[in-house]
Amino acid sequence: MMQGQPEPDWIGVDWGTTHLRAWAMTADGVELAGADSGMGMASLTRDGFEPALLDLIDPWLSGAPMTVIACGMVGSRQGWVEAPYSAVPCPAIAAAMVAAPITDPRLEVHVIPGIKQLDPPDVMRGEETQIAGFLHLDPGYNGILCLPGTHTKWVRISDGQVSAFRTAMTGEVFACLSQHSVLRHTVAPDGRDGGWDDDAFAEALNDTLSRPEHLATRLFALRADHLLNGTPPGISTARLSGLLIGIELAASRGYWLGQNVTLIGATRLARIYAQALAAQGVPAILADDSAVTQTGLFTAYQALKEPVT
């Protein structure tokens, strides 16, 4: 640790496909310091995980073994160690954590299991920790949690358990089409040449929410509209996002119509979902995703230190 800072009692890690985030934490679950890197699962072989973690947290280690609690794709088959899925219905963190193979005696790493659903087939890794954190803060919650992102999760919470969930890979489809299809000449996901257009987003969203099949022909129409009418990239980008979130809302109607919905996620994306749901008469609450991730890791740390007898 930096001089003058207290030493952490444990370290929490959120280790996804493309990112690695770590926090030095007190025994009470207070963050002392944070660090992150681009060393996600996708860029590592199995024996690369320990060095990648040490690169980030070495300054926080002393001689005694440090407890590290990790969630996310680090526990997948292609990760550091496979932490088998729990099956719904189940608590957010249902099974014991799995220890990762370690060479450095200063480390002790525990990986949180993901959750699976057999029918329809679905999986999550990382989101279960956010759900556990949210339910720790609001234990009586009944309703829907929506976690927007690369793979947006819609999760039904009943009696403190995860009872069902669905994934829409809306964020990834948006990224694929923006970067690798002919639409890369038409949209500007980075915001160049003009900003996001709320009306264009809302109109496109209503289009595929009421007529989801329109997605098939509206995609190329974005390109044609740009060629023929010079439509600015900001408008095309908002339309592409609206078309994709519209069909997602059409598919997940059972998860939001007449339901309590709480959105957990990065602020801008969560606001876009909130705006879309509000337009359907569903007032969604926003919850900070970093806070619920840390709290979820903290509940797993507590369970490890004080196992239920």
Place this chain on the structure above:
Amino acid sequence: MMQGQPEPDWIGVDWGTTHLRAWAMTADGVELAGADSGMGMASLTRDGFEPALLDLIDPWLSGAPMTVIACGMVGSRQGWVEAPYSAVPCPAIAAAMVAAPITDPRLEVHVIPGIKQLDPPDVMRGEETQIAGFLHLDPGYNGILCLPGTHTKWVRISDGQVSAFRTAMTGEVFACLSQHSVLRHTVAPDGRDGGWDDDAFAEALNDTLSRPEHLATRLFALRADHLLNGTPPGISTARLSGLLIGIELAASRGYWLGQNVTLIGATRLARIYAQALAAQGVPAILADDSAVTQTGLFTAYQALKEPVT
């Protein structure tokens, strides 16, 4: 030309985004020789078109200026010379061709204009030549032409004219998701690890044809089904194709339900579309796409040599 072969009267060129194909032709529209390269529009700057063409057709040139008729993205704003779109309703090749800037005195290059539709916005370049070729062979055709491909076109033909059309970028979405999303671990578009599964294709197609919104959640389910049940790549690939063609058919219902449909395209993809339409009770006819492209270029050559007075 190779020794002993007759000299061509003109050269036809199909110049798309990723490919360049050329044919040495007689005055009667008979192919003498063919050549192709990967020098598509996307890999060329404006002054690269003439050398790329000469690389391919130099053996066919003599001293006298050779007439070259070209169609496709070569006529786009990013192409060799912009050939402005004709607007529907119009004949397949409605406007005069545009001459490309040339330095080699042995060449004379004419580019066929594409077609645009203002509402809903849509464009085509290259397909208009195939349509012209088809209508030259079957002048009385009334009905629908479907040209499956990277950007599948559904085209309404009335009284010998193109009256309306829609584009679904189904092939490009399939390629994007197969190569650049998490589904690249799940599908095998190249056929590795087991073949195409007709039943899986038909089931997925019916799913999104009747409930197009299912596309939003069925994509990630392909991945989850692979992780949880070890579903083979051949089945997942057929399902991905079925989901995407299903929503395309849902969007283009007005173009095939109760219509005469002729499919123009590469054999395997056209057969997949034919199979899908047959399952909806629509018996589509298959037309060879190379033949209609050559015939379309031939009609443009004839019009140049014997302009209507």
